[in-house]
Amino acid sequence: MFEHEGLSKEFEFVTKESEIKHIGDSIKNTSLKMQTIAFALIQGDQDTVGQITKECLEDGITANEILDNGLLNGMSIVGVKFRDNIIFVPEVLIAARAMKAGMAHIEPILSESGIEPQGKVLMGTVKGDLHDIGKNLCIMMLRGAGFTVYDLGVDTSPEDFADGFEEYQPDVIGMSALLTTTMPNMGRTIQYFEDVGLRDEVRLMVGGAPVTQEFADEMGADAYGESAIDAVEKAKELILLLKDLKN
Amino acid sequence: MHSDKKRLGKTLDKLFEIYKDISTKADQVNQYRCPYKNAKNICTASFKCLNQHFVKGNPSEPICTGSEKLDYRPAWITDKPIDINEE
Numbered sequence: 001m002f003e004h005e006g007l008s009k010e011f012e013f014v015t016k017e018s019e020i021k022h023i024g025d026s027i028k029n030t031s032l033k034m035q036t037i038a039f040a041l042i043q044g045d046q047d048t049v050g051q052i053t054k055e056c057l058e059d060g061i062t063a064n065e066i067l068d069n070g071l072l073n074g075m076s077i078v079g080v081k082f083r084d085n086i087i088f089v090p091e092v093l094i095a096a097r098a099m100k101a102g103m104a105h106i107e108p109i110l111s112e113s114g115i116e117p118q119g120k121v122l123m124g125t126v127k128g129d130l131h132d133i134g135k136n137l138c139i140m141m142l143r144g145a146g147f148t149v150y151d152l153g154v155d156t157s158p159e160d161f162a163d164g165f166e167e168y169q170p171d172v173i174g175m176s177a178l179l180t181t182t183m184p185n186m187g188r189t190i191q192y193f194e195d196v197g198l199r200d201e202v203r204l205m206v207g208g209a210p211v212t213q214e215f216a217d218e219m220g221a222d223a224y225g226e227s228a229i230d231a232v233e234k235a236k237e238l239i240l241l242l243k244d245l246k247n
Numbered sequence: 248m249h250s251d252k253k254r255l256g257k258t259l260d261k262l263f264e265i266y267k268d269i270s271t272k273a274d275q276v277n278q279y280r281c282p283y284k285n286a287k288n289i290c291t292a293s294f295k296c297l298n299q300h301f302v303k304g305n306p307s308e309p310i311c312t313g314s315e316k317l318d319y320r321p322a323w324i325t326d327k328p329i330d331i332n333e334e
Contacts, residue, residue, distance in 0.1 A: 062251075063255065064251060064254050064255060064258065067255070067258045067259075067262075068258055071262075072258060072261060072262060072265075075262060075265050076265060078265075078269075079265045079268055079269055082269055082272055082273075083268065083272055085276075086286065087285075087286045088276065088280065088282070088284060088285055088286050089273055089276070089277070089282040089283075090282075090283065090284070090285040090286075090291040091285055091286055092269055092273070096266075099262075110255060110259075113251050113252045113255055114252045115252060115255055115256060115259070128326050129325055129326065130292075130293055130294035130325050130326065130327075130328055131294070131323075131325045132293070133282045133283060137270060137273055140266060140269075140270075141266055141267075141270055144259075144262055144263045144265075144266035144267075145263055145266075146259060146263075154293070178323075178325055179325060179326065181326070182326070227270065227274055228270045228273075228274075229267055229270050229271070
């Protein structure tokens, strides 16, 4: 069907008529390089996605074309496969990581075109907690919404959050926790920011399965993200508030 | 440059829509299926879980033995990292 055999096989997972037409039309006239990017993204092959994106830009292919014909076509098939239970969250996150590898080369061009990042967000799972999938989904969403995101990983101490703030100067810090036993470490981190005089420098957002708005309020968080989509909305609101404060 | 910006913006909006659908679906699937369990039923968590079954010779890829009819969360021991030498 397509020049790229692997992508043709992946496309067999697309079974809805409207999607066969929409995604198929979008892929069929693209170059082998674009199809290779799409396929590598579906496979979660971040090195290939990053390398070919870079080569294409050096060859004069526009960022628009790489996004539309390569990266987005790949992610469309990932979305279909996930919706139809062919792949699951781990595979999606690996594909999102490959997307990030491509976007790393495209972001400077977005900037040159006048598309600035929405803001900077620093994310981490709090101390004592090794749960990361909720945080990683939030990071995927925030990046998709145009935020620059720095990931401190799991088991992040208040000191690590403060060090991350000093290093990256984010507008918002997002803390995630899965366990009721580690949730209080969100409050401890907020308190630590008070103690070291950084509390007014950054907005602090919390989220995670056991976290509620009430708990977030008790801890003195600036916002609570109920879901990954909500986290994006809250981050946007916090950044708008910050801008208002600065003006 | 302006049209590029407009087209780029549209493309980024499309990407965000795909991510939104993925996120909504993830919220649904996570109700019954452990989000660390991949398509090959391998556990991708970096922490211990009672549902992990380690096969000899492959200590880094435990098989998930969790049922999708039972809540997977009580099996998580998310404050203890996997020790791959411990089989």
